[in-house]
Amino acid sequence: MEPSEQQQAVRAVAQRFVEIAPAGWARLVGNWEATRVDGRVNLNYVTLGVVDLQDRWGAGQFDFDERLYDLVVELHEAMAADGDRWTVLDLEVDADGAFRTSFGYGQPKRSLGIEDEESMGRFQDYLATWVAEHGERPQR
Incomplete structure (x- = not known):
């Protein structure tokens, strides 16, 4: 997959994430772990929004969105065609349009039942981390 194609595919994932976001969102956070079962990609995911x-910040898990799921699978398969089969995708999207991605190639911990800081803790504590960085109340 050419870098420009990869960027376009990541942008499509980010755009769909934005389309399903709750009103008033400040940041969207997604983490997808990809495993292959019988030749098909299965995703274990955490998607949340701040x-x-x-009067305060809130955070919560998104509901399942089939189109977002499919776009992540498509990204995984397209990158795998070049031999880069990632196992973990992290995506953060900010309300100003900035977004960041990182791909991991190790064991997908949450999918293996390992619930440590990397696989779950950082998401369980995301709101507290956000508040520590941005204050208890949104700036007006």
Whole structure:
């Protein structure tokens, strides 16, 4: 997969993430672990949003979105065609349009039942980390 094609595919994932985001979101966070079973990609995912609730910040898990799931699978398969079969994709999207991605190639921990800081803890504590960095109340 050419770098420009990869960027386009990642942008499609980010755009769909934005389309399904709750009103007032400040940051969207996604983590997808990919495993192959019987030749098919299965995703174990955490998708959450940090939301401006006017008087405080809130955070919560997104519901399943089939189109987002399919776009992540398509990205995985397209990158795998070049031999780069990632096992973990992290994506953060900010309300100003900035986004960051990282790909991991090790064992997908959550999918193996390992719930440590990397696989789950950072998401369980995401709101507390956000508040520590941005203050208890959204700036007006």
